[in-house]
Amino acid sequence: MADLHIDDFCKDTAKTLITLYNRFPQKSILYVEDITGPDTPDEFGLHSPRFQAGFNTLLWLAETDYLYYKQTIRQEALEEATLSHRAFVFLCSPTDDALQQFTENPNGLQLSTRISLLKETLATRSSDALRDLILHYLKTSRDYS
Secondary structure: OOOHHHHHHHHHHHHHHHHHHHHOOOEEEEHHHHOOOOOOOOOOOOOOOHHHHHHHHHHHHOOOOOOOOOOOEEEOOEEEEEEEEHHHHHHEEEEEHHHHHHHHHHOOOOOOHHHHHHHHHHHHOHHHHHHHHHHHHHHHHHOOO
């Protein structure tokens, strides 16, 4: 049985990194709804569990040095959000396969970056491939600075 909350986390992580990369270096408001999709609060105005998970993904990414932000706007957005230095450099770097191919044959080979692979994987809508890629990125980027 798949861990759907991990699939959602990986999808939210991918969307967040891509969104902030596309806006880099501009600081901007990052709305949870732009990452998770529309929210349907209950009769008391509380956000759905899916929306709350998306918000907590953003906070986790900040706590683990993937993004910076000035403050939260309730539980709906992060103000002045931007990629951290480590995340930006990691995403701009060539993929492991491209780097190996370039080392073997540096003439005329165009390097594929991690962000381009992430965008491509998210566009295919394969949750298994996206989960594997994000988990690999999280493991690999630990030592990046």
